[in-house]
Amino acid sequence: MEKDKAYFRKLANQIMFDLSDEELEELKKEFEVTIRKMDLLDKINTDDVKEMVYPFEGETHFLREDVVDRVVTQEEALANAPEVREGQVLVPKVVK
Amino acid sequence: MRIQDCKEKELNKLVDLQAKLVKANEKLNAVVSYCDVDAQLENYTAPTDAPLYGTPVVLKDNISTKGVRTTASSRILDNYVPFYDATVVKKLRDAGAIFTCKSAMDELGMGGTGLNAYTGKVNNPYDLERITGGSSSGSAALVAAGLSPLAIGTDTGDSIRKPAAYCGIVGVKPTYGRISRYGVIPYASSLDHVGYFTTNIQDAALALEVMAGRDDQDMTSSYEEVAPYASLLKADLKGKKIGIISNVVDAIVDPRFRPSFDAFTKKLEQQGAILEMVTFDQDLMNALLPTYFIISNAEATANHSNLDGIRFGMREPGADLTEIMINSRTKGFSSEVRKRFVIGSYSLFTENQEKIFRKAQKVRRVIVEALDDALKNYDILLAPAAGTLAPKPDESFGEDLNNTFMVAENHMLLGNFSGYPSITVPYDVVDTMPVAINLLARAFDEQTMFNVAKGIEDITGLAGMTKEDF
Secondary structure, three states: OOOOHHHHHHHHHHOOOOOOHHHHHHHHHHHHHHHHHHHHHHHOOOOOOOOOOOOOOOOOOOOOOOOOOOOOOHHHHHOOOOOEEOOEEOOOOOOO | OOHHHHHOOOOOHHHHHHHHHHHHHHHHOOEEEEOOHHHHHHOOOOOOOOOOOOEEEEEEOOEOEOOEOOOOOOHHHOOOOOOOOOHHHHHHHHOOEEEEEEEOOOHHHOOOOOOOOOOOOOEEOOEEEEEOOOOOHHHHHHHHOOOOOEEEEEEOOOOOHHHHHHHOOEEEEOOOOOEOOOOEOOOOOOOOEEEEEEOOHHHHHHHHHHHEOOOOOOOOOOOOOOOOHHHHOOOOOOOOEEEEEHHHHHHOOOOOHHHHHHHHHHHHHHOOOEEEEEOOOHHHHHHHHHHHHHHHHHHHHHHHHHOOOOOOOOOOOOOOHHHHHHHHHHHHOOHHHHHHHHHHHHHHOHHHHHHHHHHHHHHHHHHHHHHHHHHHHOOEEEEEOOOOOOOOHHHOOOOOOOHHHHHHOOOOHHHHHHOOOEEEEEEEEEOOEEEEEEEEOOOOOHHHHHHHHHHHHHHHOOOOOOOOOO
């Protein structure tokens, strides 16, 4: 089914950004090529094949006791925040 | 420029080099931010026998540097200053490195041209009009221009090895988990690798020794022992079984490549290498790019959901939290990146997950199993690293479905899917532009990869090649 510009705008808004009319037009065209490319995967038989999520499946991380080994200060944690008040990131009122 | 030459120079020569770098960047446009070399020299304590004593090093701008702006060439991080160093930065500094700059890249690593950095196109020192390739574009340009013997990059699709090919230098993507990714702004976590550029194999072996090793702060970091790659380095072609990937060779249509490539492989045989053609199922080769596109965009969409202008990064005004996020992300990401995020999100929808995302993960396994079968018979797989010379921007490949683009330009994805080590080495200069081959070795067998690459370098005589008059 052909997707229209409204469909792609909805997708974009769901992941919290917008696309201009021109960008939506480009995306619509590129999407058709993308789907044709994705269809190439159907030529590969993957019956009984398990998903490969990472290159190696050996364990490289383990549960351990909580031990303090690095501490980020409040000052460091807030250093990049655009607006700060009383030690917290400031945003417009969420609860009206 | 070679590491050994830097170690033998007086430290204050680095100040002159920095001035040269600033001047050269007017033409290359390869730098996002400069590091304070004077301050680093004032506090310099590395012993003269440190492996990177007095060595200038460039860092790709997605590598966190305490107190130094780190933007990943994205507008949304234009004001971001990390409060900690990536593990790789700490290791390099401990080894004596002096950081000169943060280099430009395709935004968030999502691109292969060097055309999509927030600071604009990065220029190839061999021909300023041509692209460097990407995404580690600035790092490649600066090493190729003789302005640094070592530059750090990252490689999710071929983001080190392709620009290395276009810029005529050595590009290394070691085994997945070999170099810690802690503190590196991610693109696609199951495919991302930290790697680097040098002008010769000796430096490449030394650099891996410095940067490799287990890091508890990276959950994918390997426990595999780190070998003394540089001291064990020995040109080694005699009796080595090398499989040449025929699908790639056959996909190249540029008539300038074949004579040069054939002459090169003949020299390999003369040195005692045993060459055979290896042919992968063509459907698998055609599936490389779409598999990558699905997995990488899906992982990127999830990884970058934290870039919203709220806790850090560029915040745009808005009446409420939702509007702030939407405005910040709309203005913060380029069109190219936002379009990719939409595709990534699409493949993660519940109704598409099985048909698209999980299917791609399964195809990835089928591809890696085919690669494993090939590597049972060969020490190394070899192929031309790119299907063309570094193109001009208007010649950059469209996202079409032709064989040259799908296979010749994207086969190095094999190294990202499998996690196996891979290196690009220049082998000739054609029409004033460098051309390169790519090697792929078994997991954690970087030593064989370096030894064969050293043998190749000895044949080509291109060790240390740079292009300083641009």
